[in-house]
Amino acid sequence: MKVKLSNLDGSAGKGEVELSDAVFGLEPRADILHRVVTWQLENRRGTARGARERSDVARTGKKFGNQKGGGTARHGDRAAPIFIGGGKAHGPRVRDFNPSLNKKIRALGLKMALSSKAQSGLVIVDTLDVTDAKTKVLAAQLAKANWGKKVLVIDGEQVNEGFARATGNLIGVNVLPAVGANVYDILKHDTLVLTRAAVEKLEARFNG
Incomplete structure (x- = not known):
């Protein structure tokens, strides 16, 4: 041509x-x-950065209050998403985009x-x-x-x-x-x- x-x-x-x-x-x-x-x-x-969820954060797993009588909700540990420093609920996961x-x-x-x-x-x-x-x-x-x-x-x-x-x-x-x-x-x-x-x-x- x-x-x-x-x-x-x-x-x-x-x-x-x-x-x-x-x-x-x-x-x-x-x-x-x-x-x-x-x-x-x-x-x-x-690479999409993932968030730390409840099982990933470094917080104590000890039950920090009585089950009854404290006048507050019943919590198992401080890693719960509602606490400051706790894990993120349903956070983004790590995703790697490397198609071939x-x-x-x-x-x-x-x-x-x-x-x-x-x-x-x-x-x-x-x-x-x-x-x-x-x-x-x-x-x-x-x-x-x-x-x-x-x-x-x-x-x-x-x-x-x-x-x-x-x-x-x-x-x-x-x-x-x-x-x-x-x-x-x-x-x-x-x-x-x-x-x-x-x-x-x-x-x-x-x-x-």
Whole structure:
């Protein structure tokens, strides 16, 4: 699949790039993408902290009052939830979120996410080099390109320093190196912008 290069202002660039059909030409499947996105979001969650219940608190188990005649309720020990320092009644339990997902499914999900953007919402640029690395200048260029409210820009080995600095305060524009490409971020943005170096890195990632 051949895609013509574009400039950061949306105008047509010089030349074109050949995209691998094995990476950018698959038919996306909603079930695969859903599994990978769910796996990603579950992995972000930390271990849920549990509360100490009645059997966990360090309090005496001695019966501290007479069964009758004291004028108070009948209690067995100070660990009861109604006492200060007692255990929590029906507190949260420890939960660990560490789902597993086959590497082949993860790789397939990323290919399908890239393929879905290749069908609509993929832009290839030569480099992210900007003559004037100013937020105002770059914002005007991107507004002219009209790539939508949410744009994900993926560069090669490292993100272009000037471009990253200029887009740091732009709402809706996110920048990643090729190694950070993931299904969730690709799908939640309107437009995916890849540099020529990013295309080479992504294709090498699957061919290696």
